Amino acid sequence: MMFISNGTTLKSFNIVGFPGLHSVYFGPVSVLLLFVFISIVVGNSFTVAVIYLIKSLHKPTYIIFGNLAIVDTVFAIVTLPKIIGRYWWNDSSTLFGMCFTQMYFVHSMGAINSLILLLMALDRFIAVWFPLRYPSVVNNRSISIACFFCWFVTFIRMVGVLLHALTLPYCGIHGNIIPHCYCDHLSITQLGCGKEVKYVKLVSLGIALFGLLLPLSFIIFSYFSVIVAVLRMSQAESRYRVLSTCAPQIFITCLYYVPRCFVYIAHNVGLKIKPDFQVLIVMLYSLVPSILNPLIYCFKTKEIKEALIQRLKSRRVSDKIMYAK
Template sequence: MYKNRTTNIPEFILQGFTGIPAEYYGLLGTFFLFIYLMLVSGNIFILVFVTCEKSLQKPTYIIFCNLAISDLGFGTTTLPRIIAKYWMSDIMSFNSCTAQMYLVHYFGTCTSFLMALMALDRFVAICNPLRYPVLIKNSSIAILCSVFWIVPFFILAGTVSFALSVPYCGPNIIRHCYCDYISVISLACADITALRVTTTSVAMAVLWGPLFYIIFSYVAIIISVMKIANKEGRYKTFLTCTPQLLIICLYYLPRSFVYLAFAIGFRFESNLNIALIMMYSLFPAIINPLIYCFRTKEIKDTLMRKFKISLSSAFIPTRLKTTTINPLQNTWQML
């Protein structure tokens, strides 16, 4: 497309949020550090807990673990760079920016596919429970997860190569806290209309393909739930699905809006654009452990059982000690 590509920009400047005085940069960096620690601790807990607890090594929790890895990857790709921008330097080399752009969209694509896989798991479990053990196995889920990690690798390689095929000659100020595709490609000093349409089509296919399946799955789930005669059973099932639907809406709807706005050439106000992207990118990664795991009955029961065991083991030595000492005390009193 652009055979004579010339890039005269050795580095980019991350603009981030505008209008914030420099004396508040340290506080803002600390805030993002807190967000990163929340994201890391919640998702690492899922990985460690499911790995150590054999009773949880089932298809559903394998998907949870893969989603946790994707969320960890996205958070680690973006948040340390955001923290560094406000604590140290807002300059990023061209190659580092390209690598970050690739990883940002790679992990985002993996998350989209994994959420569709989670919808498949819930669809079979609720709509066809008798065939669930036959259709959904650890081996089949592991294979599907592997596919959903490998396919985005090639999709994003092509997308990033499109971004690198255009010339960049200035300006070099990225209107974001990290490098993403829209922010970088907007700086190209060439007509990117064809590139915008092509890459937006790919993004929409990656985004809307899983989304349409998720919508189909949850419509079928809701129809099946409405057929449940027991009112309490319907309530519990809806209570389980509602937080997941909230996360799906938060992940897909704002993202689709931003991509479509980019396709038609509409630009948001800088701070609003950054806040919107940060919301749909980081918020699901932070609360996914709460939604998908800590609200799951099996995990809560396992945690409570381990907590009770730890309490019992803490109090048993004290009781044994009391039982052993009391007879001696009685004998001393008799003497």
């Protein structure tokens, strides 16, 4: 078996979840996580369905929203069922190969999310600074191709990260405990043996920072430029319209990036954070945006609300006609 090689003796890992959580709270935590899981899957699936079914929403901005919703849904499906089972049935064991598979999708979805947020920022940047060229540059075809490459390139890149981590022998000297709610690269490679562990971690950190900070720099530049453009606008109505569009995106971007950067920086400068608090931060920046995205991008977007209302009105009219017959 390809996963058990190079001196690897571990057959499985044990996922702790929140270190230090008393067993009395296992039930309430599992219920809370189940509620979060249902909220993310239902909310984001609804967003995808609305954008797909309503033709008036087949526009670049909503294609980006749809891809973001798919990323959030996949992340929830990959991570939450296992940790819910850990607290519901006290099932903490996960097979060696399954743990690496989860790690692959966890980091892939994080990187794709970052690139989708970059596309969202660029979309607003071009719309504000180059409104006349916007229809020719940003269209359904170009955005669909960009989204496809976000997925494709990330999946290819993460294969390299996965295979690099698999070169380490996992001999069991450091145990098999994952002090997290899911398998991630840092937690897994800490259990590796041999002199190459530091090198594998360093390469992974470089790739992670490149995938995190490069999009973030463009996102900051884009939104900063948009704010500058807004301040130059003479009409208050135009300023309000642009800000109402960009403010939710900036909020979600900050919610996604700020805690993530804090965790990366704290870990690498040696800042001591309590394990429970660190896991809580990671879960918050991983899950809270996924819960809020459908509310912000679907129910708070005027065009989507109008499309849904029109759809409901049309259905009511058709139901009345059918009833009259």
